[in-house]
Amino acid sequence: MRPIIRRMARMAALSVLLGAGGTTAGWAQESQVGSITGHTDAGKKLYRRYCIGCHGPSGDGAGENAPWIDPKPRDFTLAVFKCRSTPSGALPTDEDLFNAITRGFVTTYMPQWRPLTAQNRTDLIAYIKTFSPKWRSGKPGTPIAIPAEPAPTAESILRGRQLFQRMECWKCHGPAGHGDGPSAATLTDNKDLPIRPYDFSTGTRFMCGATNQDLYRIFMTGLDGSPMPSFADQLKPAEAWDLVHFLRTLQPIETREAAIWRDWLNTHARELKPIGPGGGGR
Amino acid sequence: MMLRIFAGSMLVVLVGAAGRGPFPAGTINGKVTYTGTPPKAHPIDMAKEPNCVTQHPTPVSTQDAVTGPGNSVRYVVVYIAAGDQGAPAATDTVHYDQKGCMYIPHVAAMQVHQPLAIFNDDPHSHNIHPLARINPEWNKSQPKGAPPIRTTWEQPEFIAVKCNVHPWMHGYFAVLATPHFSVTDTTGAFMLAGLPPGKYTVTAWHERFGTQSQEVTIGGAETKTVNFVLTAKPY
Numbered sequence A: 001m002r003p004i005i006r007r008m009a010r011m012a013a014l015s016v017l018l019g020a021g022g023t024t025a026g027w028a029q030e031s032q033v034g035s036i037t038g039h040t041d042a043g044k045k046l047y048r049r050y051c052i053g054c055h056g057p058s059g060d061g062a063g064e065n066a067p068w069i070d071p072k073p074r075d076f077t078l079a080v081f082k083c084r085s086t087p088s089g090a091l092p093t094d095e096d097l098f099n100a101i102t103r104g105f106v107t108t109y110m111p112q113w114r115p116l117t118a119q120n121r122t123d124l125i126a127y128i129k130t131f132s133p134k135w136r137s138g139k140p141g142t143p144i145a146i147p148a149e150p151a152p153t154a155e156s157i158l159r160g161r162q163l164f165q166r167m168e169c170w171k172c173h174g175p176a177g178h179g180d181g182p183s184a185a186t187l188t189d190n191k192d193l194p195i196r197p198y199d200f201s202t203g204t205r206f207m208c209g210a211t212n213q214d215l216y217r218i219f220m221t222g223l224d225g226s227p228m229p230s231f232a233d234q235l236k237p238a239e240a241w242d243l244v245h246f247l248r249t250l251q252p253i254e255t256r257e258a259a260i261w262r263d264w265l266n267t268h269a270r271e272l273k274p275i276g277p278g279g280g281g282r
Numbered sequence B: 001m002m003l004r005i006f007a008g009s010m011l012v013v014l015v016g017a018a019g020r021g022p023f024p025a026g027t028i029n030g031k032v033t034y035t036g037t038p039p040k041a042h043p044i045d046m047a048k049e050p051n052c053v054t055q056h057p058t059p060v061s062t063q064d065a066v067t068g069p070g071n072s073v074r075y076v077v078v079y080i081a082a083g084d085q086g087a088p089a090a091t092d093t094v095h096y097d098q099k100g101c102m103y104i105p106h107v108a109a110m111q112v113h114q115p116l117a118i119f120n121d122d123p124h125s126h127n128i129h130p131l132a133r134i135n136p137e138w139n140k141s142q143p144k145g146a147p148p149i150r151t152t153w154e155q156p157e158f159i160a161v162k163c164n165v166h167p168w169m170h171g172y173f174a175v176l177a178t179p180h181f182s183v184t185d186t187t188g189a190f191m192l193a194g195l196p197p198g199k200y201t202v203t204a205w206h207e208r209f210g211t212q213s214q215e216v217t218i219g220g221a222e223t224k225t226v227n228f229v230l231t232a233k234p235y
């Protein structure tokens, strides 16, 4: 009985606070990253200094620089984000947004914001969340579980290659991962704007990070708003790791996986059918 | 008359908890036609997916403006926009198929919370990308042989659906607050049955020709006919 009364009293006190506060967004949209609490007021000042040029005063991605930027700046009013730890369709966690601001996106004009303090970045997240009512009505999703990575082997790379064929990754990303599959030219995002599939031969980093875990997360959560779907319902964790190991062999850098694969190809290359329509087997 | 309406609504209250009861249910039916010039349906080039080409001996056409004899319009969602009296929720599962690189049906109507099952009947992969704005926007891959994707929508919304792999694949989920809805057939006909007596707003929605509403009063076990004439514009 007592705790219920206490809870009711607390709720009454809160509603008084909310009523007196005028706009309630500031209270409702706090952010929390580790031990740091972010605040919208501080975030707003930072946003108007660093973010407004591209993302715009109302957060809709239509800032004054936007016409010259491709892909377009994120529209925060939709609350749809590519790099998340949460399932497709779910809101990202505050940590996900913090990581995105910190890391930037190698595939876009969004720079790294490491010069800003962790407190600054957390404040910005609190403010960004005021642009969409979805943050008031909903909660972030639960991050997907990522089991420990098994050691890469030639067999796991081969299985991953078969998945690249069977899941039809090549239809957009191309048979060699160069972003030139048959559907690449017609891809559009959720605003009907043209968008390119990732070309694995262009660099060492992916859109949402550089580690094998980041890669696992990208195709198991999907990049919401983009054509990249979630494969969480289609791949078991072991299969997802197989696919990670294969994708690592497509990069232009010396990875563990690339070395294993090169060795295997030295003696078995002729056994492989090329990726593509009707192909991909051994 | 007043007495009959009153008695009717009393019955609704009485049977409401037990499901679709024996109240004197009315029906609203009618046809949807257009005036003006609709855009021409054009054949879809599926060359990118050879298997889908062979599934269609005659090429299929775009479905965003399907018209028929007598200026009838297909795929118009007609539904009760106001006046619902706590009717039982629709609980049967709505099926949405991907076959021959087309969505069947092109427009699927459902109530909020109603089970929706999305099937892939093709021997290759599709991704289902509902471009929701109010509901969560998600995007899931469904390779060949994958089990149906089972989901529900929580908020009323007309949600455009697309497949990114096959850019011609376009459809709609019409998520409605009411269990009373109908999608017009090849003759432009619709029917809303099981309506207890009352005053209703009936709305017709078409993805290109817009929205129209009419007021209809149902007094008992009667059928009222209302027709909609939408204004068609070429692109």
Ligand SMILES: [Cu+2]
Pocket (backbone or CB within 6 Å): B101, B125, B126, B127, B163, B164, B165, B166, B169
């Ligand atoms: Cu498709």
